[in-house]
Structures are given as structure tokens and as C-alpha cells.
Amino acid sequence: MPRPTQATIDFSALAHNLAVVRQYAPRSRIMAVIKADAYGHGLLHAANALKTVDGFALLELDAAICLRDAGYRQPILLLEGFFSTQELGLLEQYQLSTVIHHSEQVAMLLESKQRVDLFLKINTGMNRLGLAPEQFHKVMSMFKGNRCANTITLMTHFACADDPSEKESVIQQLQYFEMATQGYNYPRSLANSAAIIRYPETHADWVRPGIMLYGISPFPDQTASDLNLRPVMTLSSRIIAIQNLKCGDKVGYHGLFQADRAMRIGIVACGYADGYPRHAPTNTPVLVNNQHTRLLGRVSMDMLAVDLTDIENAELNSPVILWGKEITVDEIAHRAGTIGYELLCAVAPRVEKVCF
Numbered sequence: 001m002p003r004p005t006q007a008t009i010d011f012s013a014l015a016h017n018l019a020v021v022r023q024y025a026p027r028s029r030i031m032a033v034i035k036a037d038a039y040g041h042g043l044l045h046a047a048n049a050l051k052t053v054d055g056f057a058l059l060e061l062d063a064a065i066c067l068r069d070a071g072y073r074q075p076i077l078l079l080e081g082f083f084s085t086q087e088l089g090l091l092e093q094y095q096l097s098t099v100i101h102h103s104e105q106v107a108m109l110l111e112s113k114q115r116v117d118l119f120l121k122i123n124t125g126m127n128r129l130g131l132a133p134e135q136f137h138k139v140m141s142m143f144k145g146n147r148c149a150n151t152i153t154l155m156t157h158f159a160c161a162d163d164p165s166e167k168e169s170v171i172q173q174l175q176y177f178e179m180a181t182q183g184y185n186y187p188r189s190l191a192n193s194a195a196i197i198r199y200p201e202t203h204a205d206w207v208r209p210g211i212m213l214y215g216i217s218p219f220p221d222q223t224a225s226d227l228n229l230r231p232v233m234t235l236s237s238r239i240i241a242i243q244n245l246k247c248g249d250k251v252g253y254h255g256l257f258q259a260d261r262a263m264r265i266g267i268v269a270c271g272y273a274d275g276y277p278r279h280a281p282t283n284t285p286v287l288v289n290n291q292h293t294r295l296l297g298r299v300s301m302d303m304l305a306v307d308l309t310d311i312e313n314a315e316l317n318s319p320v321i322l323w324g325k326e327i328t329v330d331e332i333a334h335r336a337g338t339i340g341y342e343l344l345c346a347v348a349p350r351v352e353k354v355c356f
């Protein structure tokens with residue numbers, strides 16, 4: 001038997017979540033965001049479950065080429081664009097769409113004379129990527145009279161669409177975008193998951209859902225099930241050792257957990273090198289044999305310890321669920337001081353991904 005640590009990907013949940021996106025944004029085309037190995041779910045597993053979608057967005061060129069090679073014909077957008085002139089040849093060859101967020105990229109493109117589908121990204125206040133409005137006008141004029149821009153789509157990205165107290169900021173970015181792009185009649189793309197759900201006025205021609213496809217709520221004040229989203233990934237493993245502790249015995253690195261009575265503990269084949277967060281503290285919930293129990297002590301690189309004292313039927317090889325439908329990745333993330341996005345993306349390549 002191989003090491004029992006697996007990420008199980010629920011194919012039908014992904015398809016269901018895509019249908020939920022369609023309900024929220026019925027008039028927009030959907031560009032499924034599958035960057036970072038589909039948020040840790042496995043690029044080709046996710047693409048297969050989402051194969052009816054209108055387009056894909058990611059930022060790894062090799063993954064984009066892999067999708068084309070696998071036969072996907074819809075637009076594939078590179079969210080950070082290209083990084084060198086050499087890559088531009090591949091963009092044309094594989095018909096990949098690219099974000100243009102910087103005038104350096106425009107210069108490279110004009111010089112290469114390649115013909116590419118462009119998403120011109122405008123910085124409307126997030127101050128991460130994007131052209132300032134005056135740069136944008138200049139770039140638009142630079143594409144006149146040459147064949148480099150096969151198609152043009154205008155895009156921006158919201159900084160605070162997931163924050164219920166920052167409604168103003170979304171409205172401001174939206175107004176800024178409308179002002180900057182006034183008079184240009186091109187398709188538009190603005191909304192991530194949070195904006196798709198909370199700000200229908202941002203839907204425009206293309207929406208770009210990421211996290212909601214994977215069944216995670218983008219909001220702190222609404223759960224996935226409130227939004228009719230189904231968690232897609234279950235991270236599971238098994239008990240690979242059992243220890244009986246006396247009162248006073250310590251567990252794991254630095255003896256961080258100390259038994260205050262006789263206890264039975266299980267060692268689970270999953271650690272931070274698999275993507276389980278090292279900062280998850282004692283008492284973080286875990287399921288063993290489908291019963292709720294808790295993490296004990298420090299998570300190590302390849303293993304963690306759980307309390308089996310009250311789970312009498314737990315034994316060697318008992319199944320363990322670290323997160324999934326019953327214990328959400330967001331709950332674990334919250335305990336570890338981070339967000340579900342980070343945990344999903346951190347699931348390591350050595351964790352086998354199984355689709356059902």
C-alpha cells in the first residue's frame with residue numbers, strides 16, 4: 001500500500017459550483033481560474049470537471065500549454081501575461097490570451113509582431129498590476145495600425161470585494177474603471193468570486209471565478225453552504241502508529257502537548273510538507289473514523305498527532321480526514337491564522353490527487 005495521504009477531488013461538486021456561478025452571472029461568459037494547479041486540486045482534474053466553461057485563466061505558461069495539448073479549445077488567459085519575448089512565440093503558437101499590465105509588455109509585443117488576444121489590465125486602485133488610465137490610452141493608440149492585438153478585452157481586479165465593510169471601495173474601483181474606459185467599446189472583465197456573488201453590477205462580459213468553484217466562501221461572514229457551494233477537496237490520511245501516554249508524557253517536537261491523564265494518541269501520515277498548516281494548534285478539529293477529535297501538539301513535516309482517547313474503535317489504518325465537507329478548509333485555516341486559499345494551494349505535489 002502506498003503512503004495513504006490523499007486529496008480526493010469531488011468532480012460533481014466542481015460541476016455543481018460552476019452551475020452556481022452561472023446562476024449568479026447568467027449573462028456573462030465564465031473564465032474559470034485554475035492557477036496554482038487549480039488551487040491545489042490538480043490542473044487536469046479541475047479542467048475536466050469544468051470542461052463546459054467558456055474560458056480558463058491561470059498564470060503558468062507550462063500549464064496553459066498542457067491544457068491546449070490536452071485538447072481544450074476555449075480561450076486560456078495568462079493572468080500575469082508574458083515575461084519575455086521568447087514566450088510570445090508560444091502565445092501565438094498555442095493561441096493563449098495574455099494580460100497586458102505594463103508598458104514593457106507592449107514594447108515586447110510590438111517588437112515581436114506576434115498576433116495575440118489581449119486583456120488590457122487597468123489599475124483602478126488595488127495598485128498591484130495594471131496600467132494607469134493615461135498609460136492605457138497611450139497603449140490603445142499604440143495598437144492602432146498594426147496586427148498585434150488580435151482581440152482586446154478590458155479588465156481590472158478588485159482589492160476588497162470579499163470585505164463586507166469595504167463596499168465603497170468596490171464601487172469606487174468600478175466607477176474608476178468606467179471612467180478610464182469610457183468611449184472604448186470592447187468586452188470587459190472585472191469580477192472575482194466575491195464580486196460575482198455580491199456585486200452583480202460588475203459582471204460585464206467575462207467573470208473570473210476562482211475560490212467559489214472549489215466550494216469555498218470568499219467571505220468571512222457567509223459560509224460555503226450559505227452560498228450553496230460544495231467543498232471539492234477532501235484531504236485524508238490514516239493512522240500509522242498508536243501511542244499510549246501516561247499522565248505527564250509529552251507529544252512531538254518540543255513536547256508542546258503534555259498529557260494531563262492517561263491518553264491514547266494516533267500518529268497521522270500528514271504534515272506540513274503535505275500542506276497541513278504547521279501553525280494549527282492543539283484542539284484543531286480532525287475526524288478519525290468519522291468521529292470528531294483534535295490535533296495534539298506541534299504538526300511536524302510528515303506527521304501529526306491526534307487524540308484517540310475517546311475513539312475506542314480507532315486503530316492502525318483508521319481513516320483520518322483533515323479537511324473536507326464536515327470540517328471545512330476554512331475552519332482549519334482560521335485556526336492556523338490564514339485563509340482557505342492558502343491551504344488549498346499549499347497541498348503538496350507528493351499528495352496523491354484522486355478524482356471521483
Ligand SMILES: *Cc1c(COP(=O)(O)O)cnc(C)c1O
Binds near residue numbers: 079194209218
Ligand atoms: C486569482 C484571480 C481571480 C480569482 O479570484 P477568486 O477570489 O479566487 O475568485 C480572478 N482574477 C484575477 C486577476 C486573479 O488573479
